[in-house]
Amino acid sequence: xxxxxxxxxxxxxxxxxxxxxxxxxxxxxxxxxxxxxxxxxxxxxxxxxxxxxxxxxxxxxxxxxxxxxxxxxxxxxxxxxxxxxxxxxxxxxxxxxxxxxxxxxxxxxxxxxxxxxxxxxxxxxxxxxxxxxxxxxxxxxxxxxxxxxxxxxxxxxxxxxxxxxxxxxxxxxxxxxxxxxxxxxxxxxxxxxxxxxxxxxxxxxxxxxxxxxxxxxxxxxxxxxxxxxxxxxxxxxxxxxxxxxxxxxxxxxxxxxxxxxxxxxxxxxxxxxxxxxxxxxxxxxxxxxxxxxxxxxxxxxxxxxxxxxxxxxxxxxxxxxxxxxxxxxxxxxxxxxxxxxxxxxxxxxxxxxxxxxxxxxxxxxxxxxxxxxxxxxxxxxxxxxxxxxxxxxxxxxxxxxxxxxxxxxxxxxxxxxxxxxxxxxxxxxxxxxxxxxxxxxxxxxxxxxxxxxxxxxxxxxxxxxxxxxxxxxxxxxxxxxxxxxxxxxxxxxxxxxxxxxxxxxxxxxxxxxxxxxxxxxxxxxxxxxxxxxxxxxxxxxxxxxxxxxxxxxxxxxxxxxxxxxxxxxxxxxxxxxxxxxxxxxxxxxxxxxxxxxxxxxxxxxxxxxxxxxxxxxxxxxxxxxxxxxxxxxxxxxxxxxxxxxxxxxxxxxxxxxxxxxxxxxxxxxxxxxxxxxxxxxxxxxxxxxxxxxxxxxxxxxxxxxxxxxxxxxxxxxxxxxxxxxxxxxxxxxxxxxxxxxxxxxxxxxxxxxxxxxxxxxxxxxxxxxxxxxxxxxxxxxxxxxxxxxxxxxxxxxxxxxxxxxxxxxxxxxxxxxxxxxxxxxxxxxxxx
Numbered sequence: 075x076x077x078x079x080x081x082x083x084x085x086x087x088x089x090x091x092x093x094x095x096x097x098x099x100x101x102x103x104x105x106x107x108x109x110x111x112x113x114x115x116x117x118x119x120x121x122x123x124x125x126x127x128x129x130x131x132x133x134x135x136x137x138x139x140x141x142x143x144x145x146x147x148x149x150x151x152x153x154x155x156x157x158x159x160x161x162x163x164x165x166x167x168x169x170x171x172x173x174x175x176x177x178x179x180x181x182x183x184x185x186x187x188x189x190x191x192x193x194x195x196x197x198x199x200x201x202x203x204x205x206x207x208x209x210x211x212x213x214x215x216x217x218x219x220x221x222x223x224x225x226x227x228x229x230x231x232x233x234x235x236x237x238x239x240x241x242x243x244x245x246x247x248x249x250x251x252x253x254x255x256x257x258x259x260x261x262x263x264x265x266x267x268x269x270x271x272x273x274x275x276x277x278x279x280x281x282x283x284x285x286x287x288x289x290x291x292x293x294x295x296x297x298x299x300x301x302x303x304x305x306x307x308x309x310x311x312x313x314x315x316x317x318x319x320x321x322x323x324x325x326x327x328x329x330x331x332x333x334x335x336x337x338x339x340x341x342x343x344x345x346x347x348x349x350x351x352x353x354x355x356x357x358x359x360x361x362x363x364x365x366x367x368x369x370x371x372x373x374x375x376x377x378x379x380x381x382x383x384x385x386x387x388x389x390x391x392x393x394x395x396x397x398x399x400x401x402x403x404x405x406x407x408x409x410x411x412x413x414x415x416x417x418x419x420x421x422x423x424x425x426x427x428x429x430x431x432x433x434x435x436x437x438x439x440x441x442x443x444x445x446x447x448x449x450x451x452x453x454x455x456x457x458x459x460x461x462x463x464x465x466x467x468x469x470x471x472x473x474x475x476x477x478x479x480x481x482x483x484x485x486x487x488x489x490x491x492x493x494x495x496x497x498x499x500x501x502x503x504x505x506x507x508x509x510x511x512x513x514x515x516x517x518x519x520x521x522x523x524x525x526x527x528x529x530x531x532x533x534x535x536x537x538x539x540x541x542x543x544x545x546x547x548x549x550x551x552x553x554x555x556x557x558x559x560x561x562x563x564x565x566x567x568x569x570x571x572x573x574x575x576x577x578x579x580x581x582x583x584x585x586x587x588x589x590x591x592x593x594x595x596x597x598x599x600x601x602x603x604x605x606x607x608x609x610x611x612x613x614x615x616x617x618x619x620x621x622x623x624x625x626x627x628x629x630x631x632x633x634x635x636x637x638x639x640x641x642x643x644x645x646x647x648x649x650x651x652x653x654x655x656x657x658x659x660x661x662x663x664x665x666x667x668x669x670x671x672x673x674x675x676x677x678x679x680x681x682x683x684x685x686x687x688x689x690x691x692x693x694x695x696x697x698x699x700x701x702x703x704x705x706x707x708x709x710x711x712x713x714x715x716x717x718x719x720x721x722x723x724x725x726x727x728x729x730x731x732x733x734x735x736x737x738x739x740x741x742x743x744x745x746x747x748x749x750x751x752x753x754x755x756x757x758x759x760x761x762x763x764x765x766x767x768x769x770x771x772x773x774x775x776x777x778x779x780x781x782x783x784x785x786x787x788x789x790x791x792x793x794x795x796x797x798x799x800x801x802x803x804x805x806x807x808x809x810x811x812x813x814x815x816x817x818x819x820x821x822x823x824x825x826x827x828x829x830x831x832x833x834x835x836x837x838x839x840x841x842x843x844x845x846x847x848x849x850x851x852x853x854x855x856x857x858x859x860x861x862x863x864x865x866x867x868x869x870x871x872x873x874x875x876x877x878x879x880x881x882x883x884x885x886x887x888x889x890x891x892x893x894x895x896x897x898x899x900x901x902x903x904x905x906x
Contacts, residue, residue, distance in 0.1 A: 091798075093346045093379075093435070095791045097386035098393060100339025101431035103787070105394020106401045107332040108423025113402070114325045116418045120317050122307035123259040125281065128203040130289050131302040131310045132165070132280040133157060138693050142634050149637040150315075152627035152691035153722045156276035157299070165292060169284030174200040176312070177274035178602055179263040180753055181222070181231075182238040182245060190753060192599045193222075193261045194312070195241060197270035203281050204257055206264075211252030214266045220248045221264040223256040239263060243273045244607055245751050260312055279310050320412040327410060330502055331781045334566070335788070336430065337506050341513065342559055342792035344438040347379060349555035349796060376439050383435025387428045394427055408776050465517050473514035480507035484850040488857060493676070493706055495854035496577060504850070505569040508843045509562055516554040516561070520835055521547045527834045531827070538820070542827045546835070552800045553832045559793040560836025560878050561843070563786055567874050568844030568867060570778055573851050575865035580855050581708050583862035584657075585763055588711075591621070591653035591729035592738065593745055594762040598753040603724030611748035612728065617736025618744075621649035624723040626691040628671070628713055632678055640677075642691075642713035644720035653729035657711060657859050661702030670701035672714035677703075691721025705859030786874075790881060797829055797885035801893070808893055818894055822887055829886035830879050837875045 125131045136154040140147050162171040179195030198214050198221060206223070211233035214221055220239060222231050231237065235250040254264075265273070282289050286303045293299050300309070308314050351358075358371050398417055405411040484504060487494050494500055512519070524546035531539030546553050595612070597604055612620055624644040632638050647666040656663060659675065661682035666672055671688065673679075679686050680703045687697050696719060704711045730745065732738045745756045811821050848864045855862065 091795055093343050093350070093438075093795075094382050094386045095795065096339060096342045096346065096788050097383060097431050097435060098390040099788045099791060100335055100343070100434070101387045101390025101427050102393030102397055103335045104332055104339075104430055105391050105424055105427035106397040107328045107335065108427055109394065109398040109417055109420070110402055110405070111325065111328040111332065112420045112423050113415065113417050114321045114328070116420060117317075117321055117415070119305065120308065120414075121305060122311060123204070123257065124311045125203045125279070125302075125307045127205040128281040128307060129303070130282040130284060130286050131203075131307050132161070132282055132289065132293070132299050133278065133302070133310050135298050135300050136309065138629060138637065138689050140631055140637060140689070142631065144635055147631070147635070147637045149629050149639055151693050152639070155298075155692060155722070156278060157280050159277070161299075162277070162280055165280070165282050165284070165289060168288050168292060169282060171283070172199050172203065172281040173197065173267070173271075173277045174203070174279040174281065175270050175274040175276065176278050177242055177270075178240070178599070178753070179265075180240045180599075181263070182240055182751070184238070190240070190598065191261070193263045195239075195263045195265060195270060195273065197267040198264040199267050200281060201254065201262075201264055206254040206257070206262070209253050209255050211250070214251055214264060214269075217266060217269045217272075218246070218248050219251045219266065221252040221254060222250055223260075223262045224253045225256040240605075240751065240753055241273045242606055317412060320415075324405070324411045324415065326498065327405075327777045327781070330498065334502065334506075334781055336434075338562055338566075338786075338788045339431075340434045340438070341509070341562055342788055343434055344441065345513070345555055345558040346792055346796060346799075347435075347438040348441065349551055350799065351375060376436070379435050379439030380432070383432045383439075386435070387431030390431055391424050391428045394424065404780070408780075410777055410780070465515075469514055469517075473511055476507060476514060477511035480504070480511050481846075483507070488850070488853055492854040492857040493709070495850060496708065496858075501573040501847070501851065502570065505565050505843060505847050508846060509565050509840075512561060512565075512839050512843055513558055516557060516839065517550050519839060520550050520553045520557065523835045523838050524553060524831060527838070528831055538824055538827055541824055542831050545828055546831050549800075553835060555796045556793065556800065556829065556832035556882065557836030557839065559789040559796070560833050560875075560882075561840040563789045563793075563874055563878060564837050564840025564871065565843035565847075567782055567786070568841065568871050569847040570782065571775075571867040571870050572844060572848050572865060574775065574778055575867060576848060576851050576855075576862070577708060579865050580860045580862040581710060582763065584707050584710055584860060588654055588656055589729070589759060589763065590655050590731070592732045592759055593730040593742065594757050594759060595728040595730065595745065595749070596755050596757070596762070597726060598755050603726050604728065605752035605754060608748055608752040608754045609725060612730075612745065615730070615741060615744045615748075617733050618741045619649055619652040619731040619733055621646055621653045621729045621731075622725045623727050623729070624717065624720045625726050626715070626720045626723040628691070628715065628719075628721075629689040630677070630686060637689075640673075640713045642715055644715050644717045644723060647716065650714075652731045656714075657705040657707060658702050659705050659859070661700065663702050663714075665701040666714060666716065667701070668716045668718045669699055670716075671698040671719075672702045672704060673700055674704040674711045674713070675706045676709075690715075690719055691723055694721065707858055707860050708855070790878075793833075793878060794881055794885040797882055798889050801825060801886050801889040804893075808890060812894070821894065822890055825886045825890045826883045829882040833875065833879045833882045837871075837878070841871070 134154040134157060136151050138149045138151050140149075157173075162173055165171050175195075175197055177195045179193050181191040181193060183190050201221070208221070209224070211221070220237075222237075224231060231250050231253065233250055233252060236247055237250060238245055239248050254262075256262075286301055290301050293301065302310055361371060362368075402411065402415060402417055406413055406415055484495060487500070495504075525543060528539060528543035528546060532543045533539065595604070595608075609622070614620075623646075626642050626644050627639050628642045629637050629639045645666075647664065650663060650666075656672075660680070661672075663672065671686065673686070677686075679700065682700050682703065685697050685699050687695065689695050698715070698719070730741065732741050742756075742758075748754075749756050808821055808825075811824070812818075816824075848866070852864045
């Protein structure tokens with residue numbers, strides 16, 4: 075049996091080369107993504123940075139703790155408080171203490187209109203906690219002295235330079251008296267301790283040179299302070315969770331890529347094997363005539379497939395080992411992974427990829443060999459090329475079940491939880507189910523779709539159009555095999571890119587609808603508060619309504635078991651209506667006061683007038699009345715409270731509406747004047763909304779392009795191989811055409827037209843799948859209260875279909891040219 079399988083592979087290598095290449099690519103991509111995915115699980119533990127050399131760090135407790143019937147639940151606080159004044163003196167008896175303060179300290183560019191060098195300020199005494207060491211110059215000694223880090227992407231600074239530094243206390247000229255080498259996690263400016271305390275009175279952390287146990291005993295159990303040592307000192311770093319968030323994003327991206335790759339590989343391999351078995355009907359019929367049993371036929375096909383699967387999986391594993399470093403480098407260059415992300419040395423992804431490839435080949439062969447075993451001996455006498463009974467009952471049943479599943483799950487989600495349809499897992503997996511259903515029904519759909527596409531060509535002068543129509547209808551299996559990779563390509567590309575673009579447009583529409591202000595003022599650097607100097611200048615502008623707001627968070631205990639935090643904005647209720655139009659579904663925004671809250675429909679409690687217990691950004695507990703409820707939308711409709719419930723947050727946005735009768739140009743000039751030298755960005759409504767509009771270069775689209783590029787390699791290979799295999803097996807058909815008087819160019823045009831027609835069939839079926847998915851997304855958005863339209867990626871669709879048509883034409887012409895080199899008489903009488 076093994077020798078027979080090896081001989082069959084050698085004689086029919088064209089039949090197996092496509093499956094082999096598809097498996098090699100699929101296994102290689104799974105191995106590469108698996109190795110990168112494993113690196114996210116085994117990433118080296120990142121140690122502390124800001125306080126790497128500090129023995130003990132004391133800071134305010136950054137966690138909210140709530141006792142529940144099932145235990146204590148914790149959640150991070152949005153605004154942990156400062157270290158209490160006098161705590162350094164209290165702990166001084168245990169050892170030396172150093173106070174740390176962190177505040178914006180931007181080095182202003184002397185050229186107007188240029189971006190400033192965003193930095194963070196600290197007192198010099200805490201520099202040793204990192205540790206920073208002087209590279210040149212000396213420590214700051216006077217209020218106008220600063221020491222700066224070097225090696226960042228900003229302007230190159232030297233000892234002796236005069237720079238203008240903007241801090242919360244204003245902008246002043248200062249002298250660089252020393253430099254220290256940057257450590258990568260921040261660009262810093264160091265001041266004298268007294269100057270840092272003048273600029274930022276609050277103490278953010280305290281370094282204590284003492285035993286940690288003694289520090290804890292001195293503070294007591296109810297101090298509200300965290301005592302950090304060892305790796306826990308990382309919690310005092312700026313944005314300590316950034317690495318964890320980056321790894322979660324990388325993990326999600328690679329997991330999606332591996333899942334799509336596995337799906338595409340399995341689909342194209344199954345399609346290729348199925349068509350290869352269909353092409354060998356006469357061969358199997360001859361074996362049955364010679365006495366072979368159905369079991370022997372099945373074992374032969376299975377052995378051939380397993381051999382191909384083992385060799386292809388081994389080659390794919392080697393390809394993945396070589397491709398994984400390239401994948402990681404591309405991800406870091408594109409900003410999809412942090413710069414420190416690197417591969418480890420686990421072997422389990424390689425084993426997984428290898429056995430996945432073997433399993434895919436075996437599973438595909440099991441379906442195909444069942445059909446091969448049913449081949450009757452009379453098939454050896456078959457001469458007609460017309461496919462008959464291409465859809466057995468089992469395939470009908472599978473197709474109907476899969477389609478019911480693919481349509482039923484979105485219908486259930488629309489009825490119960492429309493927001494679930496907008497998640498990545500949903501809109502990535504949903505097209506796959508429908509693709510499988512359409513692929514199973516392809517033999518039935520090919521004839522009507524093919525006749526529709528060839529209706530006009532068949533009525534044009536000449537026989538080419540008629541022949542294309544009839545050959546497409548007669549060779550159902552061939553047309554379906556060619557259309558399958560195109561179906562997968564078009565459906566995935568249009569569904570994924572269209573869904574992402576539609577969701578981006580929905581978010582942009584929400585932002586445009588909700589923001590009615592003429593101007594929006596934000597800090598020059600995201601995450602910072604607006605400069606106090608600017609707030610003083612814009613408090614009263616003639617002819618304008620000024621609405622200041624703060625970003626904060628509120629936390630609620632859901633079902634007495636889980637703490638759920640929501641983004642919130644603290645606003646002045648009296649001014650909010652003038653600058654915003656929120657999607658209110660119940661209640662009134664005018665009822666928002668210091669004893670009330672505005673929530674959205676995602677909250678468990680959404681009845682106007684009910685009271686909810688919430689914890690503010692600083693951890694304080696409040697019982698607030700629900701004043702109004704907002705539509706869920708795409709998830710950006712957050713919570714609204716008053717400034718009293720902002721939890722210590724500072725103003726970070728101002729919406730300005732020109733009052734009736736006011737002068738827009740005068741208001742704009744007043745805002746621009748007030749923003750001078752404060753690092754504040756004043757934008758018109760259109761300019762502020764522009765970044766929310768769909769764009770081609772964000773990380774989501776970059777990752778999506780990477781995923782689709784990886785998956786479409788397999789479909790392109792399958793398309794090319796299927797056409798080479800199909801055209802190579804039509805030598806006698808082409809010879810008959812030549813003997814009937816057709817010239818070589820006419821035969822080639824016919825071959826190209828048939829290939830393009832098959833691509834058109836796949837494109838139409840893929841377009842139907844994509845249309846259903848985008849319709850589901852549109853319905854979900856409508857139920858969530860979003861009125862934006864569907865964004866169809868026509869450019870992407872045109873590019874994919876054109877590329878598939880060109881690839882199909884080339885893959886069909888080359889074997890046809892090779893066949894036409896033989897004299898038609900000899901070719902017509904040749905044996906299969």
